[in-house]
Amino acid sequence: MMGSSNRIPGKGNLSPAKTVSFTFDGRTLTALEGDTLASALLANGIHLTGRSFKYHRPRGILTSGPEEPNAVMDISRDKARTQPNVRASVQEVFDGLNAKSQNRWPSLEFDIGSINNSMSRFFPAGFYYKTFKWPQSAWDKIYEPVIQKAAGLGVAPEEADPDSYANQFAHCQVLVVGSGAAGLTAAMVAAKSGKRVILCDERPEFGGSLLSETQTTIDGLKATEWIAQTLEELHSLSNVILLKRTTAFGYYAHNMITLNERVSDHLAAPHPDLPRERLWQVRADQVILATGAIERQIVFPDNDRPAIMLASAARDYLNQHGVTPGHNIGVYTACDSAWSAAFDLKEAGIEIVAIIDTREDIDAELLGRANDLEIKILKAHKVTATTGYLRVKSVSVEPLSGGARQKFEIDCLIMSGGWTPSVHLFSQSRGKLKFDEANGRFIPDVYAQNCICVGSCNGTDELSDAIIEASTAAGEKHQLDIEYAPSMDGHLIGSPHNIDSNRHSASFVDFQNDVKASDIRLAVQEGMHSIEHVKRYTTTGMASDQGKMSNMHGLSIAAQVLNKDIPEVGLTTFRAPYTPVSFGSIANHSRGELFDPTRRTAIHSWAAENGAVFEDVGNWKRAWYFPKAGEDMHAAVNRECRTTRDIAGIFDASTLGKIEAVGPDAVKFMNLMYTNPWDKLGVGRCRYGIMCREDGYIYDDGVIARLAEDRFHITTTTGGAPRVLNMMEDYLQTEFPDWKVWLTSTSEQWAVIAVNGPKARQIIEPFVEDIDLEPEAMPHMSVREGKICGIPCRLMRVSFTGEVGFEINIPADYGRSVWEAIYAHGHPMGLVPYGTEAMHVMRAEKGYIIVGQDTDGTVTPQDAGVGWAIGRKKTDFVGIRGLKRPDLIAEGRRQLVGLKTKNPKTVLEEGAQIVDDPNQSVPMKMIGFVTSSYWSEVLGQSIALAVVENGHSRLGETLYVPMENETFEVEVTSTVFYDPAGERING
């Protein structure tokens, strides 16, 4: 690449011919196609990528993978497509990508917040718990606005997410997670045996860590050639699904695994039809976890300066992207794999200043190669200090046994504290781990599901062993001829060599949450002896990287201070997601119109065309009121009520729940489910029924029509239909399975048009065939089958207004045409459409309850004033025993009453509390509350329903409703405000 001395010609897999342009903090930079944002920045010599969470310390790129704690950025295409906290080591660059560093002001190089660093002794472990206590007023003035703002990482986008996300359910016989040597082998063996296989890998390319093994050969092929050949074969098989850029992030019960596939985040101009991400919900017979291992840092003073990075990351950038992170590189390690990185860099022409190894005994072959390459070796040494503010400049070392200190000038330090097996998914599957003392790591031990771990996630480090293990797990043992396999020997956890280091320096355990070794020690000293407490007190492992690099260090340091063995201290719990998953992917299609289904009646479109304002009732859209020009809601509702009582109103009651109960035992069943007696209800008659639960409280109500000896048309409340049917089915299937009754939900099959008012009969009469509508032939609470507008109908004479009322049930498809016919005829006579608000007012004027509004699950039929609906002679019904419970028959129950305000113009607030003495001291004794409250235009005054202690014996009493600024005086009345004699309904 032009002018970049960090691109090493001949190294990596990227083509120098394919360049892309992106910006970082406003600077336009060039990268190669296939670069990650991290490799592109390194190619441009940029290590400083952000400021740390708490102390605002300069931070750089630490890793080359999803475990990255430091280089997290704000990535955007446009204003709405902005995502904070994206890991630069995962994000692929594309033409036009904009990257912005986070948590710095005014700029990344000069950040005011870094004053926190010099004050770091004031921010120790448990800082939040120690500080955010008092005084109360500091919350508003200091803690919230100042401290919360100073800490943190990205900023959430302000616009709605314009992208779409897809969801895919999938089933397979074998799901392989991870496509390194072990994963590819397992997938291949399983696929060749004919099984349906899904192979997923979180990276943009398959191959895992093999992609950086330039020396290794497998069956005589270079590692990259072996990967290519294996993939070619897998691609040719129709029983294999290969998913790259796909993270397995959750492992749930019964081998259910969730995958997040990033479909278009790497594309410069994604096709608009492409989803941004796809959520896979996979059910697998067998899961093979080949998730590899993650390299750890070493915990030493000032180990967080930019250009201090993992050895494996340096090697990945060199061997995959052709980028070197520096030109005078120091190596600090406790593990063989870092030596391989040093050799690769040296052979690419990069100066290796020294390899500093904490170990005394080092493999002779490594020593030999280092000598051949003329690399300085410091055995049994440790790093004691580093310098360099925006980039590391020097490293100081001394022998572990003490002695002369040496200082080296460097521009990059690579390190390896060994490898932590990625047991996240295994642990999520509820498998149990064991501690491998010799290698300082937790590895899978007891499985909880049909799952098997292979390769380095299982602690199997040798490549040849991993291949045997993986192939055996997939059904057939294979052995491949491996040469120059990488070695992962050696480890270092905790900070055993830096216990007494200068307490003003900072040895970071958790980079993302700014947790130092000294914080963990302090937490233990302050009494946090459980690792779960240490974690929460120090916040180690609680950042978006979930402690992928820090957990083993934190645990080891805590164990050391506690003077316990690591397994005694134990690990914190691994939880999904493995890496952060976007809300978009999880919300998926459940947004906007698809968030929750909307139910519309057959008459909805007519109401919409005629100016209705709608309200949501459950999932239903219901016409609330029909304002005329210039009318507000109040005026419209007043007009609808008055006109319905004077002439007639038409109302869409289609949302009523409807259940058809049929069979020889139907009447027996009705007797069981409802408190009322049903034996004597004649065919062609209707009855208002109350349904209780076994505890005696009202569960639902509705009018029930007997169409035949063995057939009932049941109506339920609008919201209650599913639960009522569920309860009925429960009794029928499990308690009385021999009864011959069949239940069918018919809520959506029938459209229901209610016509109420003195002229209701006159309005519908011309359309009705085969039914005599005269009051003597069809009195209140009767049902007839016949035709209306030539269409078969069930016509009920029922009323929820107290006026003469007809409810016309017709097949839903005819709902709108019948409605229109009736309206066209009735409108010239004065018929008005009315909505749910007028319906509520008119039913309240008559004292008709609404279950769920005037009852709340603790109200019995007696409490609600409908005790008459209980069949006194019945020997059984649901709730018969519950109603006899001592508390339900005791004095002092809250009972439903009417309320009239002393000032007739005052409309009480629903939910307002009621007291009997307004002069008592606060808190007052509340004796009830308002359940329904309206302005009654017909009565010229406000009306309310309320539940009040001993309400039924308080008629005529004066009570009080204290509100914030005023106390209202009310009189307890009957619940029936309008036409108490009930004469109008029989007209």
Added chain:
Amino acid sequence: MLLIHCPYCKEDRPELEFHGAGEAHIARPENIADISDAEFEKFFFIRENQKGLVFERWRHLNGCGRFFNAARHSVSDKFICTYKAGEAKPEITEEQLASVLPPARGDK
């Protein structure tokens, strides 16, 4: 997400299709109107809520609509068996129970 075997459909189906319906084998007393307060309390309010082997009711609501019973381990979430409503509570053998136990702690 659990995979549940519906004894009526005779198929393993995802949990999304089912609703839990509480503890199984609690029969509604035939003389319910006459039972004592203590008996009613036991019938209506008291539940075992055991850690370990549980007998529970499910309904294949978004499927065949049938209620049925299951024997499940409440820690491992594994099912021993499902069976039709009205069938006797099955005897669970030691082997059956052992097959659904959560893994014992590996280390220690």
